[in-house]
Amino acid sequence: MVDKLKILEQKKAEALIGGGQNRIDAQHKKAKLTARERIHFLLDEGTFEEIGMLVLHRSNDFGLDKEKYLGDGVVTGYGNINGRLTYVYSQDFTVFGGSLSETHAEKICKIMDLALKNGAPIIGLNDSGGARIQEGVVSLGGYADIFFRNVRSSGVIPQLSAIMGPCAGGAVYSPAITDFILMVENTSYMFVTGPNVVKTVTHEEVTSEELGGAITHATKSGVTHFACANELEAINYLKKILSFLPQNCEDEPPFLQYSIGNESRPDLNSIIPSNANQPYDIREVIEKVIDNDTFFEVHKLFAENIVVGFARLAGRSIGIVANQPSVLAGVLDIHSSTKAARFVRFCDSFNIPLLVFEDVPGFLPGTDQEWNAIITNGAKLLYAFSEATVPRITVITRKAYGGAYDVMNSKHIGADMNYAWPSAEIAVMGAKGAAEIIFKNDIASSKDKVSKLKEKESEYQTMFANPYRAAERGFIDEVIKPEDTRIKLIKAFKMLENKVDVLPKKKHGNIPL
Numbered sequence: 001m002v003d004k005l006k007i008l009e010q011k012k013a014e015a016l017i018g019g020g021q022n023r024i025d026a027q028h029k030k031a032k033l034t035a036r037e038r039i040h041f042l043l044d045e046g047t048f049e050e051i052g053m054l055v056l057h058r059s060n061d062f063g064l065d066k067e068k069y070l071g072d073g074v075v076t077g078y079g080n081i082n083g084r085l086t087y088v089y090s091q092d093f094t095v096f097g098g099s100l101s102e103t104h105a106e107k108i109c110k111i112m113d114l115a116l117k118n119g120a121p122i123i124g125l126n127d128s129g130g131a132r133i134q135e136g137v138v139s140l141g142g143y144a145d146i147f148f149r150n151v152r153s154s155g156v157i158p159q160l161s162a163i164m165g166p167c168a169g170g171a172v173y174s175p176a177i178t179d180f181i182l183m184v185e186n187t188s189y190m191f192v193t194g195p196n197v198v199k200t201v202t203h204e205e206v207t208s209e210e211l212g213g214a215i216t217h218a219t220k221s222g223v224t225h226f227a228c229a230n231e232l233e234a235i236n237y238l239k240k241i242l243s244f245l246p247q248n249c250e251d252e253p254p255f256l257q258y259s260i261g262n263e264s265r266p267d268l269n270s271i272i273p274s275n276a277n278q279p280y281d282i283r284e285v286i287e288k289v290i291d292n293d294t295f296f297e298v299h300k301l302f303a304e305n306i307v308v309g310f311a312r313l314a315g316r317s318i319g320i321v322a323n324q325p326s327v328l329a330g331v332l333d334i335h336s337s338t339k340a341a342r343f344v345r346f347c348d349s350f351n352i353p354l355l356v357f358e359d360v361p362g363f364l365p366g367t368d369q370e371w372n373a374i375i376t377n378g379a380k381l382l383y384a385f386s387e388a389t390v391p392r393i394t395v396i397t398r399k400a401y402g403g404a405y406d407v408m409n410s411k412h413i414g415a416d417m418n419y420a421w422p423s424a425e426i427a428v429m430g431a432k433g434a435a436e437i438i439f440k441n442d443i444a445s446s447k448d449k450v451s452k453l454k455e456k457e458s459e460y461q462t463m464f465a466n467p468y469r470a471a472e473r474g475f476i477d478e479v480i481k482p483e484d485t486r487i488k489l490i491k492a493f494k495m496l497e498n499k500v501d502v503l504p505k506k507k508h509g510n511i512p513l
């Protein structure tokens, strides 16, 4: 037995070193951790159980029969994050550049299957040169096997992807299907075709970083939800995201005990500027309403005219969607609509109640928006709110104009409670535009057109630029003092905690993609 144990120890030691010390050193030189170091920092100490450590690839072409590494370029298994079961795979760049072989894919699929059957989140730590080129189509098949499982798991268990190195070609599509992507600045990139192919096809000269680096995808494409300064930050963000989530779609998000005290927030009374066209930062409102320092913003650098993220309210995990008046006056456009729609659908999938802060002058006009389908994209947000069955509450802080009033979680599309501050303006459009249209003839026939317009504008303003017309109709449940917002929300979410709302039986809806 002693000999046999020795063989086992030798094999394990061999697996632990991956592609060898030289390649590990090269990895460190690039400011990257190894696959195993990443798992070490991600999981609770001593909880990692590895699966498939001794797997070898089966390929004999191009001399591969002479080059085999135990584990075949991916470390897979399970462990705990803050005491909760999580499955993980971590690609090992020191073995064939973390490239995906048939067996590498099988290992990932094995833990994806376990995660789905056992109802626990899965995290992928991606660092790979893509399909194992020597293996050809079996590698492509392996990718498709993963994509298929990503889709089957979508909405059932949380799936998170951290990109910690190259992620190119079709490899990008597994992360794209998962719930959240995190990229590390300067050491990771994602693209369907790299700079060389781009140059050949479109004659554009672009670096990997410009084409598909973390900042590019965080600001321009919105592909990544987080751009992290380094790998440890990415790992901490992964843990933070999970802290707000349930284990699966039938579970409830973790709840922290909270005893109600003095919940009045008088500072909220003075946040809205006296001039309705003056901006303010909606994050100030969010921070003052939620539990201290619990706001975790998602997609922070993308479509900044809407703010989304997780927070806690009296210990309860909630998702926040808020128009941002300090960017483009908080207008809804293509990117902000799709950003918010995806977040709303995520929260709804995983039983996270939604809180909406509304201050929106409407949808952004223009050919760019129309030709790029603001109709279809704006409809996504409307659709996402309308199908959400989690508790949903809206607070209108200022403007709620036009179609945007309907879209931003109005009562009409199923919100449970809608509050308005006395500063709310709920109308079809702004007073000036409205006066110009409905009093067009009056103004045209007047000697002093400017004064007439002003007079009519003020008439419309007095009549509609307030929350009371909507409150009279019951479209607003209560007009509240800003300082009472926190306590009102705490009570309302508590009141809604056993909400049951079921969609009509269907195979699945047909969201306007």
Ligand code: HXC
Binding pocket: 023, 095, 096, 097, 098, 099, 128, 129, 130, 131, 132, 133, 134, 140, 143, 144, 166, 168, 169, 170, 171
């Ligand atoms: C096999 C690979 C590999 C791959 C890298 N290696 N990519 N082996 N298949 N796809 C190996 C290298 O031979 C090298 O081996 C080691 O990994 C490290 O690679 P380097 O090139 O030395 O590292 P670096 O300079 O950091 O460059 C990394 C890289 C580059 C940018 C990822 O290796 C690269 O461009 N690789 C090819 C990328 C690619 O075209 N992949 C296929 C995409 S198509 P040694 O022995 O020297 O350490 C695709 C289709 C999927 O993925 C479709 C799914 C639907």
